[in-house]
Amino acid sequence: MSAVLKTEASTGTSLAALAAWVQEVAALTQPDAVHWCDGSDAENRKLLEMMQADGSLIPLNPGTHPGCWLHRSHPDDVARVEHLTFVCTREATAAGANNHWMAPAEAHAKMDALFAGCMRGRTLYVVPYCMGPIDSPLARCGVEITDSPYVVVNMRIMTRMGTPALRRIEQEGTFVRGLHSLGELDPERRFIMHFPEELTIKSYGSGYGGNALLGKKCHALRLASWQAREEGWLAEHMLILGIENPQGEVHYIAAAFPSACGKTNLAMLVPPQAYREAGWKVWTVGDDICWMRPGPDGKLWAINPEAGYFGVAPGTSARSNPNALTMIQRDTIYTNVALTADKQPWWEGLDDRVPALDWRGRVYDPANGPAAHPNARFTVSARQCPSWSPRSEDAGGVPISAIVFGGRRASTIPLVFEARDWAHGVFVGATMASETTAAATGQVGLVRRDPMAMKPFCGYDFAEYFAHWLSFDTAGAQLPKIFHVNWFRKDAEGNFLWPGFGENLRVLEWIIDRVEGRAEARDAGPGLMPVEGGIRAGEDMSAATIERALQVDAGDWEREFADQTLSWGQARKTAVPA
Numbered sequence: 001m002s003a004v005l006k007t008e009a010s011t012g013t014s015l016a017a018l019a020a021w022v023q024e025v026a027a028l029t030q031p032d033a034v035h036w037c038d039g040s041d042a043e044n045r046k047l048l049e050m051m052q053a054d055g056s057l058i059p060l061n062p063g064t065h066p067g068c069w070l071h072r073s074h075p076d077d078v079a080r081v082e083h084l085t086f087v088c089t090r091e092a093t094a095a096g097a098n099n100h101w102m103a104p105a106e107a108h109a110k111m112d113a114l115f116a117g118c119m120r121g122r123t124l125y126v127v128p129y130c131m132g133p134i135d136s137p138l139a140r141c142g143v144e145i146t147d148s149p150y151v152v153v154n155m156r157i158m159t160r161m162g163t164p165a166l167r168r169i170e171q172e173g174t175f176v177r178g179l180h181s182l183g184e185l186d187p188e189r190r191f192i193m194h195f196p197e198e199l200t201i202k203s204y205g206s207g208y209g210g211n212a213l214l215g216k217k218c219h220a221l222r223l224a225s226w227q228a229r230e231e232g233w234l235a236e237h238m239l240i241l242g243i244e245n246p247q248g249e250v251h252y253i254a255a256a257f258p259s260a261c262g263k264t265n266l267a268m269l270v271p272p273q274a275y276r277e278a279g280w281k282v283w284t285v286g287d288d289i290c291w292m293r294p295g296p297d298g299k300l301w302a303i304n305p306e307a308g309y310f311g312v313a314p315g316t317s318a319r320s321n322p323n324a325l326t327m328i329q330r331d332t333i334y335t336n337v338a339l340t341a342d343k344q345p346w347w348e349g350l351d352d353r354v355p356a357l358d359w360r361g362r363v364y365d366p367a368n369g370p371a372a373h374p375n376a377r378f379t380v381s382a383r384q385c386p387s388w389s390p391r392s393e394d395a396g397g398v399p400i401s402a403i404v405f406g407g408r409r410a411s412t413i414p415l416v417f418e419a420r421d422w423a424h425g426v427f428v429g430a431t432m433a434s435e436t437t438a439a440a441t442g443q444v445g446l447v448r449r450d451p452m453a454m455k456p457f458c459g460y461d462f463a464e465y466f467a468h469w470l471s472f473d474t475a476g477a478q479l480p481k482i483f484h485v486n487w488f489r490k491d492a493e494g495n496f497l498w499p500g501f502g503e504n505l506r507v508l509e510w511i512i513d514r515v516e517g518r519a520e521a522r523d524a525g526p527g528l529m530p531v532e533g534g535i536r537a538g539e540d541m542s543a544a545t546i547e548r549a550l551q552v553d554a555g556d557w558e559r560e561f562a563d564q565t566l567s568w569g570q571a572r573k574t575a576v577p578a
């Protein structure tokens with residue numbers, strides 16, 4: 001590497017604090033070379049070539065998927081590891097019962113012992129990045145030090161990475177410090193540690209997604225939620241989409257669903273045909289993270305801090321998410337998908353072809369389980385999305401009209417309801433639950449409380465977090481209305497009651513009608529609900545389907561409310577119906 005790329009351990013920046021930190025880390029980790037990333041095409045090309053040469057990236061079929069690569073992670077390193085993720089505050093109470101906690105001195109000692117000498121034989125990459133449009137006052141910067149070139153090329157897609165970010169960091173003088181090493185990829189020697197009081201992250205032993213791309217969950221959610229509370233804003237696990245009606249009015253909606261529960265899909269929604277023909281359009285601003293702050297007009301203004309999508313591959317198809325499928329035809333890094341005989345990426349739910357190799361590179365045999373790992377992902381630039389909104393680059397963000405919470409709930413929770421006011425909306429978000437998914441290691445399909453889809457990502461005590469949310473309800477605030485949705489309700493045979501995907505626009509239309517004061521609602525148990533005919537039926541959508549998805553069963557809700565009143569920390573996993 002050192003022969004290919006310019007290396008300079010101490011002279012990569014004019015910011016003394018940054019130069020000193022890089023030197024200190026180099027002294028600890030003992031890399032063979034230090035490379036300051038500029039984010040250029042040439043640098044990216046060299047890294048890709050290098051990874052192709054060492055086998056860590058496999059080029060895909062250039063005819064069907066130009067510029068696309070496959071990365072196979074270590075089979076024990078395929079998802080976030082919540083049990084190994086810590087928030088290390090001086091006081092344990094600051095991290096809250098919702099986080100694993102370790103005293104900062106102990107955590108630093110533990111991590112520094114792991115980092116000692118860990119980059120021998122490797123190159124240390126210095127990755128300056130900006131979360132948010134580079135000229136946005138809402139954006140925040142960080143520097144990730146990593147020994148993984150896979151992390152570097154992913155960070156280049158997921159963030160504004162390189163020289164412009166470094167220039168902003170040098171002007172501001174402050175930045176989040178993220179130190180990452182693959183280590184030995186040993187699950188026994190793997191920790192993701194956060195030090196919010198020091199704006200520092202230390203991650204060791206994983207090369208995967210949210211464990212290793214430190215700008216994402218570690219910075220933009222765990223540390224940012226901490227900063228947001230101090231500075232009066234919100235850092236949330238939410239997509240941001242714009243909905244343009246036939247009159248040309250655009251409403252922006254932010255929606256929090258837990259991992260692998262539909263954010264990317266909703267953010268890129270393609271309207272049903274009748275809506276398309278009438279002139280409805282959906283614009284994608286973000287698919288995973290939303291930073292919002294009250295503007296002078298009292299509204300919440302939001303940016304997507306990311307520049308790319310690290311999306312779930314399984315289930316993505318021309319039918320479910322045609323925008324995503326188009327977006328990932330070129331210049332995309334695939335992780336842990338299967339391969340067809342002619343080296344096209346493949347996953348369950350894509351189409352009915354049979355792959356040749358599974359995600360581990362073995363000859364595909366259904367006896368080994370799914371061909372693609374259930375948490376297989378694509379990394380792609382946001383601008384490649386056909387529904388990409390140019391407002392994604394707006395330094396001031398977009399105004400949010402509605403906030404939507406939702407989870408994967410096979411029973412009980414109706415298709416949609418509206419909170420009666422902001423405080424009730426905060427309650428609805430705080431009490432939401434969802435079935436666990438393959439995005440984190442552990443058992444899949446257990447219902448757990450996941451307040452605001454932030455259970456794995458809130459960098460401080462949930463009680464303080466709810467209080468922070470409540471504090472936005474001030475005189476003069478023009479807060480969004482809050483809703484709860486459930487696309488995942490099932491019938492007695494286990495089939496989804498609601499077709500989901502593009503059809504979800506029918507629910508969003510009702511939400512916008514409520515925001516605009518155009519739709520009636522009735523007060524049902526959980527909150528305000530559509531009156532008959534409130535959600536638009538159509539040729540492919542019967543009123544009966546809508547009615548069934550909206551049903552509220554009093555007995556189910558009694559059990560739900562009873563479960564909600566348990567402290568979520570001791571929440572039983574099996575007591576509520578899924």
Ligand code: GTP
Nearest residue numbers: 259260261262263264265312314315439487500501
């Ligand atoms: P993270 O990136 O982990 O935060 O996930 P996400 O919230 O962006 O989830 P994503 O949109 O990638 O969806 C995850 C899975 O849920 C995919 O397999 C989708 O096909 C499926 N899914 C998404 N939306 C719907 C829906 O409306 N109905 C049904 N039945 N499945 C859906």
Ligand code: SPV
Nearest residue numbers: 080209210216217259439
């Ligand atoms: C999630 O798990 O919510 C993700 C994927 O968005 S990861 O980046 O791995 O956290």
Ligand code: MN
Nearest residue numbers: 258259260288
């Ligand atoms: Mn996510």
